[in-house]
Amino acid sequence: MTISSAVAHVHWDRDGTIHNMGHVYEGHPSYCIFRVPAGSDFKDGKVVSTVKSRWKFNPGYYHSFSVTENYYVFVEQPLVINILKILTCRIRGISIPDCLDYWPDEKVIFHVIDKATGEKVHESFEYQSDAFFTFHHVNAFEDGDSLVLDLCTYNDAQVIKKVYMKDFSEENVEETLKNLPKAMLSRFVLPLTVNQQTPCDKNLIEMPGSKATAIRTTDTTVQCTPDVIYTKGFELPTVSYDLYNGRQYRYSYGFSIQSEKVIALVKVDLVSKTSLQWDSPGCVPSEPIFVPDPNGSEEDDGVVLSAVNSVTEGEAPFLLVLDGKTFTERARVQFPGVQINRDLHGFFRKTVESQL
Numbered sequence: 001m002t003i004s005s006a007v008a009h010v011h012w013d014r015d016g017t018i019h020n021m022g023h024v025y026e027g028h029p030s031y032c033i034f035r036v037p038a039g040s041d042f043k044d045g046k047v048v049s050t051v052k053s054r055w056k057f058n059p060g061y062y063h064s065f066s067v068t069e070n071y072y073v074f075v076e077q078p079l080v081i082n083i084l085k086i087l088t089c090r091i092r093g094i095s096i097p098d099c100l101d102y103w104p105d106e107k108v109i110f111h112v113i114d115k116a117t118g119e120k121v122h123e124s125f126e127y128q129s130d131a132f133f134t135f136h137h138v139n140a141f142e143d144g145d146s147l148v149l150d151l152c153t154y155n156d157a158q159v160i161k162k163v164y165m166k167d168f169s170e171e172n173v174e175e176t177l178k179n180l181p182k183a184m185l186s187r188f189v190l191p192l193t194v195n196q197q198t199p200c201d202k203n204l205i206e207m208p209g210s211k212a213t214a215i216r217t218t219d220t221t222v223q224c225t226p227d228v229i230y231t232k233g234f235e236l237p238t239v240s241y242d243l244y245n246g247r248q249y250r251y252s253y254g255f256s257i258q259s260e261k262v263i264a265l266v267k268v269d270l271v272s273k274t275s276l277q278w279d280s281p282g283c284v285p286s287e288p289i290f291v292p293d294p295n296g297s298e299e300d301d302g303v304v305l306s307a308v309n310s311v312t313e314g315e316a317p318f319l320l321v322l323d324g325k326t327f328t329e330r331a332r333v334q335f336p337g338v339q340i341n342r343d344l345h346g347f348f349r350k351t352v353e354s355q356l
């Protein structure tokens with residue numbers, strides 16, 4: 001198995017099976033989903049599915065994907081990799097974002113792959129949407145005949161050109177934060193039962209409280225628009241992963257740059273479409289990590305952890321512990337004299353396995 005690159009956000013099943021995907025640049029570039037059995041080495045990984053890129057020299061960029069009980073879901077978006085540039089970027093001294101092009105007139109295509117067979121669901125149809133950009137999938141799950149897909153979306157890919165190291169230098173950071181595009185928490189719903197008898201020009205989504213639409217527009221396309229649930233900035237999302245990844249769920253926790261002064265952590269209730277927020281003057285939290293209460297019974301029983309830096313001179317960084325339910329501070333552990341990197345990603349794994 002030769003993969004040219006793999007996405008940052010690997011998935012694992014409750015039995016320890018690992019799922020990931022990547023690009024294959026050789027020949028006509030393709031997207032490759034692979035699986036490593038529980039307890040095995042990467043060399044035992046098997047390719048589950050290969051999907052050709054729409055564009056011969058420009059595969060779509062992606063950073064994450066989703067896994068449900070029966071499907072893989074990934075998004076082929078019009079932020080594309082210029083293969084010639086990426087293969088020569090080192091000798092030309094250019095960075096990865098400089099090897100990406102954004103084509104706003106192209107559609108996003110949602111690829112749904114059957115986990116058991118590796119085949120694309122509805123080979124004759126494409127689920128599509130007008131252009132947007134996403135780094136992070138929040139979660140996805142099957143709900144009757146529909147597949148629900150939650151993403152952090154941007155109207156375009158400008159953000160990727162605004163997160164260079166120089167943009168976060170002391171003299172530039174305030175201006176960068178002021179102008180940073182805000183990610184939205186967007187829920188798409190894909191109807192899985194679409195076929196040639198499905199009527200055209202009718203919204204196929206009948207989900208109470210949802211504004212998501214999916215309309216068969218031609219013999220081969222279903223055009224989708226999302227229900228936009230949170231708009232004030234929602235990135236680095238997490239859920240109660242071991243219990244709810246790929247399953248119907250209610251809560252997600254995210255990082256929210258709302259202005260140059262307000263950098264917050266947010267809990268979004270995707271059912272009531274309400275949110276709770278933690279922020280504190282001068283504090284810069286990192287990605288939230290949800291740790292479930294081993295004795296809890298509800299989805300948000302647990303705590304949310306985040307490493308917090310202060311921009312105030314002399315203030316020690318600290319590990320923030322928020323109550324998962326109320327999103328209020330339960331504890332903080334300060335680290336005087338220590339510097340904590342402004343990190344992006346981490347995750348929690350318990351050391352004692354239990355039946356899930």
Ligand SMILES: [Fe+2]
Binds near residue numbers: 009063136
């Ligand atoms: Fe990421």
